[in-house]
Amino acid sequence: MKISNSTAEDISEIFRLYESATAFQKTKYNLHWPKFETSLVETEVNEHRQWKITIDGKTACVWATTFDDPQIWEAKNADPSVYIHRIATNPEFKGQNMVAIIVDWAKEYARTNDKTYVRLDTVGQNEGLINHYTKMGFDFLGLFDLANTDQLPAHYHGNPVSLFEMQVV
Template structure:
């Protein structure tokens, strides 16, 4: 297992995994991911904020990070944190607890970058996902209605978000 930054060569696979995740979301929930802009992922790759886990040469999981997330975290954005977005597991690797691997990595990444928190969010009150993140060590901070969603993907518009954090 290897964790590394994604590259431009990974873009097709990243979007294949996003599509797979969105299709799964549509079978379970009323809220699901929109189609993300290629430029979003390209920027994350250029800024070394798009990550992947590879196992035996296959992409097992992808996610993105940022150190700044003011539209979601509002006044809490002032805290030194690493924010995780769009965790997506390859269906071939479901059940191998990729989130636990990401959490362990993120704690070390946060320390190395002088951050105090690892944070993530999910749109809506998805009890299964809330419980999963709690089991992974996150504190569930509750549901929040965001004030400024104009620069966020469409699934954030008009929907509450569940916020989570781990204090390092």
């Protein structure tokens, strides 16, 4: 298993995993990911904020990070944090607890970058994800209506978000 930055060559695989995750979301929930802009992922790749886990040469999981997330975290954005977005697991690796691997990695990544928190969000009150993320050690902060979503992907518009954080010790 290896964790590394995604490259431009990975973009089609990232979108394949997004499409797979969205198809799964549609079977379980009313809210699901929209089709993301290619430029969003290209920017993340170029800024070394798009990540992947590879196992036996296959992409097992992808996610994105940022150190700044003001539209979602509003006043709390001032806290030094690593924000995780769009975790998408390859169906071939479902059940292998990719989130636990990402959490362990993110805690170390936060420490290395002098951050106090690892944070993530999900749109809506998704009880399955709330339970999963709290089992991974995140504190569920509650459901929040965002003041300004104009620069966020479409699924955030008009929908509350569940916020999660983990303090890195």
